[in-house]
Amino acid sequence: MVARSLVSVVDDDESVRESLPDLLREFGFSARAFSSAEEFLASKYLGRTKCLILDIAMPGMSGPALQRELKLRRLDIPIVFITAHRDKNICADLLESGAVECLLKPFSDTALLGALNAAFRAK
Amino acid sequence: MEGRTENSDEEIKRLQRGMNDLVSLLALPAMWSVDDSSQIGRTLRDVLLSMLNLDLVYVRLNNSAGAKPAEMVGIAPPSTLAVPPQEISDTLKRWMGDDPQKWHPLVRNLLGHGDISIVPLSIGLQCELGVIVVASRRLDFPDQVERLLLDVAKNQAAIGLREARLLSEQKRIADELDRRVVQRTRELAAVNEELKKEIIERKAAEEELRRSETFLAEAQRLSSTGNFSWRLDTDEIAFSDELSRIFEFDRDTPVTLERIAARVHPDDIPLLTEKIEQARRTDANVNYEIRLRMADGAVKYLHTITYRTRDLVDRSEIIGAVRDVSQRRLAEDALGKARSELAHMARVTSLGALTASIAHEVNQPLTGIVTNASTCLRMLAADPPNVEGARETARRIIRDGNRGADVIARLRALFTKKDIAVEMVDLTQATQEVVALSLSELQLRRLVVRMELSDDLPRIMGDRVQLQQVILNLLLNASDAMSNVNDRPRLLQIRTEYDNDKVCLTVQDSGVGLDPQIVDRLFDPFYTTKSTGMGIGLSVSRSIIENHRGRLWAASHDGPGATFSFSIPRAPALEMGATGVGTNRTRSVMDAQQVVRSQ
Numbered sequence: 001m002v003a004r005s006l007v008s009v010v011d012d013d014e015s016v017r018e019s020l021p022d023l024l025r026e027f028g029f030s031a032r033a034f035s036s037a038e039e040f041l042a043s044k045y046l047g048r049t050k051c052l053i054l055d056i057a058m059p060g061m062s063g064p065a066l067q068r069e070l071k072l073r074r075l076d077i078p079i080v081f082i083t084a085h086r087d088k089n090i091c092a093d094l095l096e097s098g099a100v101e102c103l104l105k106p107f108s109d110t111a112l113l114g115a116l117n118a119a120f121r122a123k
Numbered sequence: 124m125e126g127r128t129e130n131s132d133e134e135i136k137r138l139q140r141g142m143n144d145l146v147s148l149l150a151l152p153a154m155w156s157v158d159d160s161s162q163i164g165r166t167l168r169d170v171l172l173s174m175l176n177l178d179l180v181y182v183r184l185n186n187s188a189g190a191k192p193a194e195m196v197g198i199a200p201p202s203t204l205a206v207p208p209q210e211i212s213d214t215l216k217r218w219m220g221d222d223p224q225k226w227h228p229l230v231r232n233l234l235g236h237g238d239i240s241i242v243p244l245s246i247g248l249q250c251e252l253g254v255i256v257v258a259s260r261r262l263d264f265p266d267q268v269e270r271l272l273l274d275v276a277k278n279q280a281a282i283g284l285r286e287a288r289l290l291s292e293q294k295r296i297a298d299e300l301d302r303r304v305v306q307r308t309r310e311l312a313a314v315n316e317e318l319k320k321e322i323i324e325r326k327a328a329e330e331e332l333r334r335s336e337t338f339l340a341e342a343q344r345l346s347s348t349g350n351f352s353w354r355l356d357t358d359e360i361a362f363s364d365e366l367s368r369i370f371e372f373d374r375d376t377p378v379t380l381e382r383i384a385a386r387v388h389p390d391d392i393p394l395l396t397e398k399i400e401q402a403r404r405t406d407a408n409v410n411y412e413i414r415l416r417m418a419d420g421a422v423k424y425l426h427t428i429t430y431r432t433r434d435l436v437d438r439s440e441i442i443g444a445v446r447d448v449s450q451r452r453l454a455e456d457a458l459g460k461a462r463s464e465l466a467h468m469a470r471v472t473s474l475g476a477l478t479a480s481i482a483h484e485v486n487q488p489l490t491g492i493v494t495n496a497s498t499c500l501r502m503l504a505a506d507p508p509n510v511e512g513a514r515e516t517a518r519r520i521i522r523d524g525n526r527g528a529d530v531i532a533r534l535r536a537l538f539t540k541k542d543i544a545v546e547m548v549d550l551t552q553a554t555q556e557v558v559a560l561s562l563s564e565l566q567l568r569r570l571v572v573r574m575e576l577s578d579d580l581p582r583i584m585g586d587r588v589q590l591q592q593v594i595l596n597l598l599l600n601a602s603d604a605m606s607n608v609n610d611r612p613r614l615l616q617i618r619t620e621y622d623n624d625k626v627c628l629t630v631q632d633s634g635v636g637l638d639p640q641i642v643d644r645l646f647d648p649f650y651t652t653k654s655t656g657m658g659i660g661l662s663v664s665r666s667i668i669e670n671h672r673g674r675l676w677a678a679s680h681d682g683p684g685a686t687f688s689f690s691i692p693r694a695p696a697l698e699m700g701a702t703g704v705g706t707n708r709t710r711s712v713m714d715a716q717q718v719v720r721s722q
Contacts, residue, residue, distance in 0.1 A: 015488055015519070018519060022494075022512070107490070107493070
């Protein structure tokens, strides 16, 4: 059996941390949720993560800050940003800096699946 | 016989001459002037000298008022001797003594060459009117007829002098009377003049009084202020014109407690009764506001100040001033309404600023719902269907749906216009709700939010939504102040605490700080340092806090940035039980995230 690819979710919102991993598992991925960037960076799953679903606005280290940190660590993990803020400029900047996709909350399962497919294609 | 006839003829002639003389003497008074007694003396002297062929007549007339007697002397011609009467008088006295009464009526004395007969005649019984002394060298002087004539002359003189004296006395009395009348008239005229002056002065004073009364009435009218006095023993009440006008009382009908009570708004009668009792009991000023309800249903607001005093005759009296403050009250009501409109406007303005935050708050649970629903459908579509997993995701959908509804309810509470609703407010809880709504906005602006919220604050009485509006305003201001800060953490500290019977909230930023020159103007309406602000936030915030009997102020602090704080007195003691008396002042340092979770 092929080991399922690990998709990690980093979001300070509990609803997202609860619901998103279940959907990812329905898609056939392995999933882990973290409540902050710091928690993710400290976890053993950092190196095994094949795709990162990352909230933009969080207390402490923000999503974009984590993106920069990963670049510094030369960890090339495809990132799908998710945000409840409808700010097109932020999304454009993030895509410019290498993000795979920027999804506005709430997003559909197909939009998420499309983003994940794009992420794994890029890999 | 012939001799007898001759004698008889001679006798008849002598008698006839005597009769003539007598008639002459009796006619004398007709010649006398009533007001010149010396004329009586002079005529008597001259008449007697010639009538009786005398050698010397001396007349002394006593003056009534004790003045020097008038003396006159007549000497028969051809002598041209001018003897001063005084000398004659002195000589006579030397001869016969001082008192003519004691002179012998007929004394023959030697004077010069030959004898002389001297007859002193008393005018009046005791010489009180004067003396006439007649002298003749005839030895038979006076004969019978001459004596008779002398007596008549003497009596005539007495009558004439008495009359003259009487007249002169009458005249003197009349003159005195005239003099007194003149003097009295003069005095009366002076008094009259004085009175006239007094009347003029009084008129001026009355005019002055009338003028100041007019001024007072005018002042009362202009200031809508009337006054009254109320005698406590008789319940006599006097209203000034203006007060009658305020009460719309007919000025001619006496004011009574009943008439006043009929005008006072029924709801205010207990208050009036209480204040009247208070005014009766105390010497201190009693200050209150009551309403009148006029005949046409209009309501007037009266501000009344009374005090108890004593009048001039020591009777208890209540004096009061009453001001019609209806206009002011209406203006205050209008101001309150405008303020509330402004507060609502400020809320709507900050609603715009919070749109992103609100979208975030709503989108979070929506994300959960959509994701869970997708998962649920996929679980049910699997073969075999994962019913247990689907049930779990459906439960999460319900929970997230409720969470979204809560966000909407909070928003509605914060941004719906409504009248002031006073309730017991826990400031920490109210702050947590506001932070929860705005947190994502604050995070988006890359603010580090640090909260030190006391978890056992005493409650305050107030309008929760208005207070939250103030808190939100302070948070947004702090956030704006740090928007250009890139060289240091954008630290936003929110603190609630209890100190000295007051509940206090402090919002501290690390932004641009306050220019000391503008600190005073910060709270002015429409003053703003921001390019996009309307400048009503702080002014409205301050008026809200002041309506809660509190204080809102700004201060600088160590390091960059500014501190805004407000404090509000804790609710009255009655309500303290519910809050644990606020003695426990432990603070919980809370992670911002925990606040969101607690919602």
